[in-house]
Amino acid sequence: MARSRTERAFRALLVLAVPVGAMLLILAGSTVAQESSPSASPSTTPTAPSPTLSVPQATTEPLPSLVPAPPLPTPLIHPGDRQSNSCFDCHTAVNPTQQTVSAQWQDSVHGRAAIGCADCHGGDPTSDQITVAMSPSNGYIGTPGRAVTVGICGACHSDIERMRASNLPTDQYAKYFASVHGQRLAAAGDTQVAICTDCHGVHDIKPVSDPTSSAYQTNVPALCASCHADADKMAPYGIPTDQYEIYQQSVHGEALLVQRDIRAPSCASCHGSHDAKPPLSTEVVEVCGNCHRATQTLYEQSRHAQLGRVAPKCWTCHGTHDVSQPGQRLFLHADNAPYDCSTCHDPATQQLRLDITQFENEADRRCDTCHHPNSTIYAQVQGIATTLADAQTAYSGAETRIGEAASLGMIVGDAQVALSEAKTSLIQAQAAVHTTKLTVVTEHTKDTIDKADIANGIAQGKIDESTSRRAAMVIVVALILVNCLIFFWIKRRLDRELPAEG
Amino acid sequence: MTRPETDGIGRRRFLRYLLGFSAVSTLGMVAWPVIRFLIPPQTRAGAGEGRVLVGTIADIPIGSAEVIPVAGKPTIVINTAQGVKAYSAICTHLGCIVAWDGSSQTIVCPCHDGRFNPASGSVVSGPPPAPLPALDATIEGDDIFVVVN
Amino acid sequence: MGWLEERTGLSPVIKASLHVRVPMAAQTFYFGGIALVLFAVQVVTGTLLTLYYTPTTDHAYDSVLFITSDVEFGWLIRSVHHWGANLMVVFVVFHMLRVFFQAAYKYPRELTWMVGVGLFGLTIFFGFTGYLLPWDQRAYWATTVGTEIAGGVPVVGEFLLLLLRGGPDVSQATLSRFFGIHILVLPLLTGGALVLHLVFVHQLGLAHPRKPKIRKPGSEAEDNVPLRPFWPNYLLDELIAWYILLAAMVVLASLFPVGLEEQADPLVTPDHIKPEWYFLGVYELLKRVPPLIGIMAPVAVIGLIMVWPFLDRSPEVLLRRRKIVALGATVLIVGTIALTYWGYNS
Secondary structure (H helix, E strand, O other): OOOOHHHHHHHHHHHHHHHHHHHHHHHHHHHHHHHHOOOOOOOOOOOOOOOOOOOOOOOOOOOOOOOOOOOOOOOOOOOOOOOOOHHHHHHHHHOHHHHHHHHHHHHOHHHHOOOOOHHHHOOOOOOOOHHHHOOHHHOOOOOOOHHHHHHHHHHHHOOHHHHHOOOOOOOHHHHHHHOHHHHHHHHHOOOOOOOHHHHHOOOOOOOOOOOOOOOOHHHHHHHHHHHHOOHHHHHHHOOOOOHHHHHHHOHHHHHHHHOOOOOOOOHHHHHOOOOOOOOOOOOHHHHHHOOOHHHHHHHHOOOHHHOHHHOOOHHHHHOOOOOOOOOHHHOOOOOOOOOOHHHOEOOOOOOEOOOHHHHOOHHHOOHHHOOOOOOOOHHHHHHHHHHHHHHHHHHHHHHHHHHHHHHOOOOOHHHHHHHHHHHHHHHHHHHHHHHOOHHHHHHHHHHHHHHHHHHHHHHHHHHHHHHHHHHHHHHHHHHHHHHHHHHHHHHHHHHHOOOOOO | OOOOHHHHHHHHHHHHHHHHHHHHHHHHHHHHHHHHHHOOOOOOOOOOOOEEEEEEOOOOOOOOEEEEEEOOEEEEEEEEOOEEEEEEOEOOOOOOEOEEEOOOOEEEEOOOOEEEOOOOOOEEEOOOOOOOOEEOEEEEOOEEEEEOO | OHHHHHHHOOHHHHHHHHOOEEEOOOOOOOHHHHHHHHHHHHHHHHHHHHOOOOOOOOOHHHHHHHHHHOOOOHHHHHHHHHHHHHHHHHHHHHHHHHHHHOOOOOOOOHHHHHHHHHHHHHHHHHHHHHHHOOOEHHHHHHHHHHHHHHHOOOOOHHHHHHHHHOOOOOOHHHHHHHHHHHHHHHHHHHHHHHHHHHHHHHHHOOOOOOOOOOOOEOOEOOOOOOEEEHHHHHHHHHHHHHHHHHHHHHHHHHHOOOOOOOEOOOOOOOOOOOOOHHHHHHHHHHHHOOHHHHHHHHHHHHHHHHHHHHHOOOOOOOHHHOHHHHHHHHHHHHHHHHHHHHHHHO
């Protein structure tokens, strides 16, 4: 049967149409599928969560560039030498106020170093005529303005040659203008900010190591509070004014202000003195670690230290001005924790970062503010909390047992030595929490429990000894009483044989 | 008022019995502790021993240290280049037991990172307020002794 | 007994000692006998303690710790010694008070009384010297304070201080001489005084609480009081008292065993230094009055007490006829108790 050409062409087309059509269909279908779901993988089986949390490296916000410091002025030049000070001779007799000022200067560190009035006020200290001594043409500048004062102090105190003999640092001027105070002064001409004389005094300046100096370590918090606790002064800046009050309740405040321990941090220890600025979140661990070095070392071993902006830092759990004694309570909320996604996830960008305002209330400074009970890491949190609680219980139990033995009159020196070994391990266990590693913490808690059990055993032995002594005592006293009864019986027999008493 | 003779004999024997019991029980109560007291105890030799052997040069080579109980108190014995030193191992801060840090060759308290100088026991850094009390340690031949008070 | 008698010939001595009679009305409350037994207990327990004690500053503390912790029944011997010392002071004082209020110090027992006051002084000195021997903080500093007070005596104070301390400070020299005094000098003196005291008591007999001894014998009929045998009747009463004392000491030693503070450290003064309780009255007095009065007053009072039988010559023995004397003594006693109580609470 012969087919025509048209017939053969039509058949070829038909044959080709099937695979081509199928391919087109497949192509169309897959495009539709891609539009409806972003991931191509089917989601019938749940995938295991990735074991390591990858945090996109949050870019640190660029720090605002600092306004440069004004150029350092040169020290005031005046006639005469260090011995000439006619200013003092007049001003000490002028009126009571001036006499006080003169006396203050004389006792001050400048007075003793023969840094005279003209060194800050200008003028001619060799003349006793007021028209000469206090003449602007001779360099007299009167009471310098606040902005000018910083330059006058800085002129000498940045001079290495001048400060060498007193072994004083010379970086205060530069540091000051990097501080919040200095920046406001330089950028906005705000003379309400703290300047040198506000903290160190004017005429009555003493070395900072002098306990009567306003800048002595124990006096620093009150000094900063003289402005920073004043609502009127802080109103234009919107800075809170409760820091001093809060600090006084903290362990640092108690140590510095009540115990007078100058190793405790004042405001300047964490914020800087001349370069005062609140520490950034990237700086916190370093600042706290300046004193708490061992804790910093432990923290740096932890998972938290690797997580950048989403990780808790020292202040997250321990607070800032209100640092209090840490304890078992820091692990978990007593009852339901108020979970909030925004604690860790930025609602706008979905980026992971830690919202520190969630931790303002001390009751929320807990591991489970971030770590939800349904999370995989929660078991580790609970494990750490539990093992530490067990160690503490074992230690307290041993301590109580030793107290019992001591109250029974037993000598417990050896038990106390064993207990201090347990205490060493317990403190190490508590510090190890900063590593967030359950294995590390458990190593120490196991040690604690073993040693506490030894101490407990020794104390229990003494209690048992006391009990057996008391049992023996009862037997002996009973025997003695039996003896007494025997004697009484004999006595009665003998008395009966005596003549009656006359 | 005398009693009948028969009663008297019976009473007298009973009396002897009672007095005998009294004497024996008293003697026992008093003599037993006294005799046990006189027998010296088996435990540590007590006062007057003078010194305790804490180890040998092989146990504690130069640059290393051990924490050993001496007369019941934890003691750290260090073999330094300037001789053997011994100190109470009870940290003067809060009573933890100190340890030896070989890498920095200092005595470290693991509780709050207090550090002590092995040459004198004085505080190098950290919160301890006072140096570690020193004890006398001597080497005789290969043996290291710590003098007990 | 016959075997022994043939070879010692002591039978007359024993008979003379035991076969005396005492007034039936005698009311000693057995205080004197208890004090004597306590001395014997102290001698025995003290001797046992010296078998383990080392009287050097290096080892004293450790040796006492050893006795208390390691030696079998060491805690018991030491605690009995401690409580025995305290009870001995108590019962010597009770004995003195009994004798005083019953006027048993009057003729012819004046010398007995004086030896007795001497025994009281020896007892106190026993306590003072023994207290230092454990060489713990309490011992060291209480002795420092105590010897300072002695040094405050006028004229001879400094010499007395050096004599007691064996040097300017409490040191090994002090420990050595306190130990020697405590185990040798005082026991010998006390033994001798006790022999005197007991011989006097034996020879003069127990006083009758209501009938004084007539000064001129033979002027009236001798006191015709009913008597009963010393042996076995009176001694049996004493024996019962001694057994009750033994029970008390066992209870005290078991329930309140003696401890040890930290080892003596001459460089660390403890916050509260207090002498042992029987010195607290004088200690408190010194806080309230000028030092001279505070030291001389107790010395004067002891001196007064010692010579009292020669000052109070009245033949009265009934308390209701000695009201002034009784009142004076009561005031002194109440004052001492009050000072001691305040001293305890300070």
